[in-house]
Amino acid sequence: MAFTWRSGSWKGILAQREGEEQVHVRFSQPYYASGDTVRFKAYVFAAASLQPTFQSQILEIEFKTTVPGTTQHLRFPITQGMATGSFVLPDTLSRGQYAVIAYTPAMIPGGKKDAFQTRLRVLGPATAKAKVDPESLNKPTAVNLQAFPEGGKLVAQVENRLAIKATNQEGNGVATKGRIMGAAGAATVFQTNQEGVALVQFTPQEGQQYQMVLENRNTTAVLRESKFPAVEAQGISLRMQPQTDSALHVRLLPNSTWIQKRGDKRVQVKVLAEGKTVLTAEEKLNRAEGAEIMIPVHRLPAGLLTFTVANADGQVEAQRFVLVQHPRQLRIQLKTDRIRYGRREPVRVTALVTDAAGKPVDASLAFAVRPRAQSQELYASSLEREIFQGVAPRQGLTKALAPAVDSTLEGALLAQTPFRNFVAGPAQQAQPDTALTLSIAGKVVDDKGAPVPTTTLLMFGRGSTEPMLQTPGPDGNFVFQSPDFVSPDQFTFEVLRSGERVKDANLVWTNLPSFAKTPVLPLVLTEPEAQYLRQTALRKQATALFGVKGGIAQEKDSTDALLEELGTPDQSFDMSQYVTFKDLAEVIKETIPLASVVENDKGRSIRIFSPERSGARYKEHPLYFLDGVPTLNNDWILQLPGTAIKKIDLFYAQRKLRNLGMIARHGVLSITTNAPHPSPREFQNNQTLAWAGMAPLHAFKTPSYEYNTPSPAPDLRSMLFWAPSVATDAKGQGTISFYTSDDIGEFEVEVEAYTKNGFLGTQNLRFSITPNL
Numbered sequence: 001m002a003f004t005w006r007s008g009s010w011k012g013i014l015a016q017r018e019g020e021e022q023v024h025v026r027f028s029q030p031y032y033a034s035g036d037t038v039r040f041k042a043y044v045f046a047a048a049s050l051q052p053t054f055q056s057q058i059l060e061i062e063f064k065t066t067v068p069g070t071t072q073h074l075r076f077p078i079t080q081g082m083a084t085g086s087f088v089l090p091d092t093l094s095r096g097q098y099a100v101i102a103y104t105p106a107m108i109p110g111g112k113k114d115a116f117q118t119r120l121r122v123l124g125p126a127t128a129k130a131k132v133d134p135e136s137l138n139k140p141t142a143v144n145l146q147a148f149p150e151g152g153k154l155v156a157q158v159e160n161r162l163a164i165k166a167t168n169q170e171g172n173g174v175a176t177k178g179r180i181m182g183a184a185g186a187a188t189v190f191q192t193n194q195e196g197v198a199l200v201q202f203t204p205q206e207g208q209q210y211q212m213v214l215e216n217r218n219t220t221a222v223l224r225e226s227k228f229p230a231v232e233a234q235g236i237s238l239r240m241q242p243q244t245d246s247a248l249h250v251r252l253l254p255n256s257t258w259i260q261k262r263g264d265k266r267v268q269v270k271v272l273a274e275g276k277t278v279l280t281a282e283e284k285l286n287r288a289e290g291a292e293i294m295i296p297v298h299r300l301p302a303g304l305l306t307f308t309v310a311n312a313d314g315q316v317e318a319q320r321f322v323l324v325q326h327p328r329q330l331r332i333q334l335k336t337d338r339i340r341y342g343r344r345e346p347v348r349v350t351a352l353v354t355d356a357a358g359k360p361v362d363a364s365l366a367f368a369v370r371p372r373a374q375s376q377e378l379y380a381s382s383l384e385r386e387i388f389q390g391v392a393p394r395q396g397l398t399k400a401l402a403p404a405v406d407s408t409l410e411g412a413l414l415a416q417t418p419f420r421n422f423v424a425g426p427a428q429q430a431q432p433d434t435a436l437t438l439s440i441a442g443k444v445v446d447d448k449g450a451p452v453p454t455t456t457l458l459m460f461g462r463g464s465t466e467p468m469l470q471t472p473g474p475d476g477n478f479v480f481q482s483p484d485f486v487s488p489d490q491f492t493f494e495v496l497r498s499g500e501r502v503k504d505a506n507l508v509w510t511n512l513p514s515f516a517k518t519p520v521l522p523l524v525l526t527e528p529e530a531q532y533l534r535q536t537a538l539r540k541q542a543t544a545l546f547g548v549k550g551g552i553a554q555e556k557d558s559t560d561a562l563l564e565e566l567g568t569p570d571q572s573f574d575m576s577q578y579v580t581f582k583d584l585a586e587v588i589k590e591t592i593p594l595a596s597v598v599e600n601d602k603g604r605s606i607r608i609f610s611p612e613r614s615g616a617r618y619k620e621h622p623l624y625f626l627d628g629v630p631t632l633n634n635d636w637i638l639q640l641p642g643t644a645i646k647k648i649d650l651f652y653a654q655r656k657l658r659n660l661g662m663i664a665r666h667g668v669l670s671i672t673t674n675a676p677h678p679s680p681r682e683f684q685n686n687q688t689l690a691w692a693g694m695a696p697l698h699a700f701k702t703p704s705y706e707y708n709t710p711s712p713a714p715d716l717r718s719m720l721f722w723a724p725s726v727a728t729d730a731k732g733q734g735t736i737s738f739y740t741s742d743d744i745g746e747f748e749v750e751v752e753a754y755t756k757n758g759f760l761g762t763q764n765l766r767f768s769i770t771p772n773l
């Protein structure tokens with residue numbers, strides 16, 4: 001059970017949120033070194049009901065940095081309300097906390113305000129000399145303190161339950177000590193936990209003003225801001241006890257002023273789910289001891305509910321959110337074949353998932369095996385725990401619910417009610433049968449930004465079998481939807497009118513990722529993080545020293561499959577047979593008789609002659625391929641240094657050009673470069689587009705020591721195993737196998753279970769690795 005409060009009526013707000021999607025992302029590790037592969041599993045569910053939703057098929061993830069070249073925008077397929085994937089951090093990424101945003105296309109119209117947002121701890125490049133900076137550790141933390149009464153109002157003369165929230169400048173929880181001080185000198189002590197939350201009982205006096213102060217004996221924290229609610233002269237204090245399997249207990253305490261003015265009339269108690277009333281009751285509060293209300297749990301739906309107490313005039317006296325769970329309907333048993341292992345020994349882990357009656361459950365399991373220290377840091381980010389802390393619901397609330405974000409008491413209640421299995425309830429939606437597609441939208445404009453009507457748009461990518469043709473509307477708008485956009489590619493395009501290129505036409509894209517700079521928050525290394533950097537550095541040294549294969553597979557040289565649709569070039573020129581020329585323009589002039597560089601009022605461009613047309617020259621410059629990547633960037637191509645050119649291929653035969661369609665109607669000039677090859681980003685202009693498509697898969701690689709083959713290379717893996725999508729069998733079991741590394745100590749297996757009906761559960765199991773006897 002958990003609650004959050006906000007003033008005013010929120011019935012209409014939750015009703016607006018019904019059916020909208022929400023994302024929660026779980027990462028494989030609490031921190032990463034530069035160059036690491038970041039792995040994750042994401043859950044997509046309805047914001048109001050917490051049930052899985054199948055509205056979107058694509059998950060968008062943005063990893064934001066201060067350098068556009070290292071910012072990443074990736075897309076991953078969503079299946080049964082889940083998405084798994086990975087992305088690689090740049091090797092040169094500096095230390096810091098980087099922003100990660102995850103959302104679905106259905107969330108974009110809202111301006112991404114409801115997107116999942118977090119900070120990824122990147123420790124910087126791995127180094128064997130990594131250590132904690134003692135000077136940074138001794139710097140005092142600036143702390144913000146806020147206090148929130150459980151029922152929303154701080155009522156005089158009666159006991160109130162307050163949540164104290166302590167955060168640093170980055171909004172992260174801070175463990176600290178302090179006091180609530182009044183003018184009379186009385187003080188109530190509080191101490192926040194690692195999540196920055198404390199729960200205290202407090203009886204304020206009418207007419208008093210209170211403030212919170214820190215105990216700065218060790219000077220590790222300084223108070224930056226303190227917010228304490230005003231004391232209400234009359235009102236009702238609300239107290240909700242931890243939920244049992246059978247009932248929800250609520251106590252209402254009116255103060256004497258309220259009893260004197262309103263004690264002769266009844267108050268109305270309402271419980272709402274998704275904006276709809278599910279239970280009502282009336283209660284008379286005419287005694288100082290108040291009243292206790294017991295609500296049978298079976299009469300309430302599971303999920304995020306609201307509890308409201310209103311007086312006879314309809315004014316809200318107390319209100320809060322409550323997260324209700326029914327008796328456990330998902331049980332997870334986790335076991336290993338042993339409790340202790342040696343180095344490089346096989347481990348077998350089995351998870352059994354059943355319902356409350358012990359029947360097997362069809363579930364998707366996410367397994368992770370890490371050092372215990374990492375698992376402890378990640379436990380608070382599990383979806384199950386996030387839901388109970390209110391993090392998941394709060395991400396789905398609109399800006400109108402902003403006060404609720406800062407009034408979360410779930411963390412404190414969780415300490416009293418350690419739930420292990422959350423039941424979200426059955427999903428009512430069905431998975432669509434449509435094939436996975438991506439679309440790209442834009443607008444054709446002139447050099448002044450005005451729409452260009454009556455045009456034809458051609459787009460062609462390296463992976464395209466034929467050009468895509470689109471006719472924009474009168475306002476210049478267009479939408480491409482093609483299987484070609486599923487995979488990453490470099491596209492080139494041109495705007496035509498009556499078969500000729502429109503020289504001043506530009507394209508404005510409306511759904512491409514924006515790469516605005518995002519500030520990186522500072523990061524102070526802890527000792528476990530410094531140890532991780534040292535271990536990563538040793539692992540990389542071992543890879544280089546022993547030639548251990550691993551890491552991410554590099555892209556194959558695109559020239560191996562260059563222009564397969566065109567077949568054999570009509571002419572080829574090996575530049576190693578010639579002297580070095582200044583640039584491509586000079587190469588064309590001196591070595592290629594069927595091509596020339598022409599100059600007019602539009603500038604210089606290349607033209608190809610066609611023997612099939614009695615030596616006639618094509619009217620426009622050809623389609624260029626640079627190491628297999630198509631482009632129409634004529635100016636950049638002409639300035640390509642002669643030393644960079646390895647080979648030039650010409651295609652002018654009509655029967656070959658027809659294989660590529662209209663976009664190749666003026667011939668094709670293909671250039672193969674010497675290493676280092678130019679990046680597609682270098683020649684991207686307003687006629688080229690780098691399309692991300694679906695992110696590539698990076699398989700988690702684990703070694704096998706099955707045949708006891710001696711290996712001198714040390715095995716220094718930090719994360720022993722990662723399997724985010726393991727399906728249970730007919731018996732409700734899911735099994736994984738892996739080998740231990742050369743590291744020793746305590747490790748932990750974690751499994752998260754997620755069912756088609758939206759049930760969720762988490763279980764952890766420890767084991768140890770000791771030196772081989």
